[in-house]
Amino acid sequence: MPKRAIDRWPGYLYRGGVIPYDVPECNPLLIDAWEQQMRWGGWTRHDLLTYAERLPKLGIALAIVEVADDLREVYPRLIHPRELVNLELSVRRDVKLYEVAIPRVGTDANGTETAYVWHRRVDKLTIQTWEERSGIAGPRTVVDNPWGFCPAIVEGKAGYVSRLDGLIPMFHELNAKLSDGHDFIGRLNHQTTMVATSASDALTAAVKGSSKQAAAYGEFGARLVDLDAAQDGRQSSNLIPLPPGSQAFPLLSNLGLADALAWVQRLEGDVREALPELTLGRDLSSVRELGVRAVVETFEHDLNTTAANADRGIVKLAQMGAAMMGELLRAGLVPNPTAAHEPFRAFTLDSFDRGEMPMAMRDREVLPPTMLDLATEAQAIERVTTPSGLLHIGYDIEEIYGPPPDGETDEAYAARTRPGILAERQTGASSAGDVLGTLLGQGRV
Known part of the structure; x- marks a missing residue:
């Protein structure tokens, strides 16, 4: 059961390995810059799902932003927790310092291929790198950190993960009961x-x-x-x-197998109640739609809680990488820029503070709307004909009346254009009377 819950989780976060951008809330240039970063880093759909999987499976997801040696590319890189040596976080959970130790294979001074450990330690002031061979650390290369921040993200436990952690003792108890029961049945049959x-x-x-x-x-x-x-x-x-x-x-005789079975069934019921998404694997064809949505309501809430946690890491990586490459371009340090670098020119290290890097993701839907759902919604919208009704169901002023003239705010435009509620009703009644009169005149009523 834990494996089922963990394995299916990334597929709900990023279906098909695709990031669900909330486009109206995003800077389109930032989306382009992030997609280019993933291409430079060789990120595939598998890498995105791996990032999402580590949240529930390992309780932590760590990634850093790297700059290519020739300064032509910036890209994200996933770091496995076992490669993490040291980590310091601020109160806002921004990374203040990280140190990683990554096994590599290279050639020594004699041209012999050997294994070694590559170290990197980064804080807001310096970037240090060194190699460790045969347990002996080599000389360190120390340079100033030009970014003013530590280009890394770490996302930890969210609602779903803590819930799964709380169920682990229950899983152990359930497995122990089943194992003891199977062993006893075997002894009973072969005694x-x-x-x-x-x-x-x-x-x-x-x-x-x-x-x-x-x-x-x-x-x-x-x-x-x-x-x-x-x-x-x-x-x-x-x-x-x-x-x-x-x-x-x-x-041997029956020493309470029936009681043990009842105990196991109770534990299984507790697990399914805490993880309602396991029910999604069942045949729900006989359950009414309202019942299905009630079953997945808790799961959908936990899903969006964890999605917000995972999405926050993606947004930070996108913003940091765009600012870093934008600063390199502004300083003229990128040799032979191409069209792939153009989206980054809109950003600098100050872009975040100026609010120029908005990015958001849509809420996930466990049960996407069917064609019948969309048709029913469209019919309901068509029955709402007054501005007050359209405002009530979520449409804004521009969607109802169109964009306001230049220099006029939405509020002023609405006050000038929108009639009062009673006037709307009178207009609706007059329109209905006109239609009825037309039909009478045509002899159709």
Whole structure:
């Protein structure tokens, strides 16, 4: 169950490995810049899903922004938690310092291919790099940090992850109960049975396979279990005919399997209640739509909570990378810029503070609307004909009346254009009367 819950989570966060941008809330140049960063970094759909998977699976997702040696590219890079040596966060969970140790393979001074560990330590002031070979750290290269911030993000536990962590003891208890129950059933089925009989010689002959002696006792018998064969998952089908008057005594009896089953079913119910998304794997064809939406409501809330956590990391990476490349372009440090660099020219290290880098993602839908849902919604909208009604269901002034003239605010435009509620009703009644009069004049009513 934990594996099912974790494996399906990234697919809900980024369906098909695609970021669901909320385009009206985004700077389109920032979207272009981020998509270019992912291309430079070789990020595929798999990398995006891996980033999303690490939140529930490992409880942490870490990524850094790297600059190519020739300064022509900036790109994000995922860092596995086992490669993280040191990390400091601010109160706002911005990275103040990070140190990573990444295993690599290269050639030494003699041209021999050897394994070593590459270290990088970055804070707001300096960037340090060094190599470690055979446990011995080499000299450090220290340069000033030109960005004024630590280009890395770390996103930790969100609502769903903490909930899954709280269920881990329950999973262990459930597995332990099932394991104990299976072991006991196995012992119960393959146990030794004691037989009390006054004809011990006849019974011994039957056990040893003397069919002539065994047939003398008629059809009364008991199943013979081959214990050696049972170890291989096989069971003998031989019968031991018992002499008349014999009694069999199993050493083990049912010690409460029914009670254990009830306990397991209760634990399973608790798990499904805490993780309602597991129900999505069932056949829900017999459940009404309202019931299905009630089942997934808690899951959808947790999904959007975790999505907000994951999306925040994506937004930070996009903003930092765009600002870094924009600053390199502004300083003329990028050799032979191409069209791929154009979206970055709109940004500098001050763009974030000036509010020039908005980016947001849409809420996820566990149950996307069907064609019938959309048709029903369209019919409902068509029945709303007054400006007051359209405002009430979520349309804004520009969507209703069109854009205001230059220099006029939406509020002033609405006050000048929109009639009062009673006037709207009177207009609606007059329109209906005009239509009825037209139909009467045509002899159609």
